[in-house]
Amino acid sequence: MRKRKRSIAMFMTCIMLASLLFVNAHLAKAATTYYYVSVSGNDSNDGLSKDKPFKTLTKALTKASAGTTIFVMNGTYSSSTTFKLTANGSSGSEIKILNYSGHAPVIDFSSQPYADSSRGFQIAGNYWIIAGLTIKNAGDNGIHISGNNNRVQDCFITGCGDTGLQMSNGASNNRITRVTSTYNYDSKTNGENADGFAAKLNVGPGNIFENCTALYNSDDGFDFYQAGNAVKVYNSEASYNGVSDGNGQGFKVGGNYTADNHYLENCKAIGNRSRGFDLNNNTGAITLVKCTGTSNNVNFNFPKAPSSGKHKFTDCISSNGKNKDVIVGATVVNCSFKQ
Template structure:
């Protein structure tokens, strides 16, 4: 996707609307594996229909098991505690938390203390699906994943005290699709840590981002520091990241000298404070296919050859940028880099 087709303000506005207005089929009433939650409900209800919903997400989670779907109805759900999703579904029967028939549920954690443990949703279990929610103001991560085979779709995450969505501690086979993460900022370090998305600090294999957008976060857009396994990205965007003391990389594809062969296709980085695509001491080889860097301080920065193999860059475009691109140890096909 080229910069001529990417207009940030339009994309952001449209995505905020569509990601919060996912049209779900109207669920059947009274099924025991479906629970409804409403800000006007009561936890003394049975929660099994939209006419008798629970009031709290906690009540529904307490009854959840493999195959359960929890529908959040329109409104703002405020919580001062982390929702700890430690149960597990199965491949054929995941546990789902999703909006109800196109409503726009907001889960607001502004009453949480600002602390490393103050996450919004903490997923240590497997086979969860979170779809069509707005998540905001968590004291740390909006969503933190250490489990596997989880799916996060069509969500909007904003104004958290650390990275909007982070995978670490062995997280594996997770897919993040059409999620926007924006305006996350950690005040205690003046923005040094809060990324849009992170897959770092010893993840497992098989983690994928598709059509995700990281905008205006204080540190990086996507951070893969010390990942320990390769991550794949398709059609993702990282733009205008880097506030305060934040690094300001669009896609930080490594760090701590781990050897991780990350793959990025159809991605774009615009206007990041430091670099659009940054090797950051990754000793593995990186594949960039049809990726664009525009108006970053440096668009593409890969100053070291991999320990084995070569970087593989094809059909990439560099436009604008205050500094020259640095490309070392790469096979380059049909790219337009600013290296002269």
């Protein structure tokens, strides 16, 4: 009888422990802390409500840890320094910098010196989400990502002294959604480097661009020079790039002979100074599905077969190219190229 009582007691204890663990896990996941930033705020406020907001993003970022959400309210926030995002969120407890609902804040880095170190946001950490911001006039990249599992969405990036949004140095599994990057221009190097978007100079796997637009950048629209891993691009546009002395490719899908099997679907390139879609010495196999090139100098330029396999073009259309398309070593299904 006593034995039975003891085993019932042990059973009940186990149930209680299990339910406590469940509650704690649940609380940990729900423990989001909200901070507010307003141009009319004050950094000596607690920042915990929109009536007592911080004045600067710099102050709010000192509070950033997994599960923190920072709401940025209307106004222009000037910063002469880089926001270095080194903390880590986690899956389901990301660290978020978001526009407050219905607000359209602008982060202006005009006061930064023009220099390679003058990035606007430098995301070295993991699991950040940046959404709803206009980011302009950084001395180098508007956003540079070297971390993993970050998301940038619904942002407008313009007027930066190098590529608007760049991933490199091992950045992996980042997702860029509905971002426009335009009028970026590296004046001191005659526009040779500033792309709209880049995943170049050694990225990790799993990076995705979707519904992004690169317009009027001095160098290329999208640049995957020496990526080192495959990048996927969906529903995106690269048009009128190649201002000043830049290369002027819409989608530059390679560089320096790395073999990166990039995938582009439903992308369009219009009016770029050089090529709409350019292999640029990638030795991997490129897949293009439903991509259109219009009014570029050359719409599609793929002059070499991959080192193994074939490129694959499906439902792609070339129109009004100034010169002939170049397609070598490819399986072509239902496309119209200028030959």
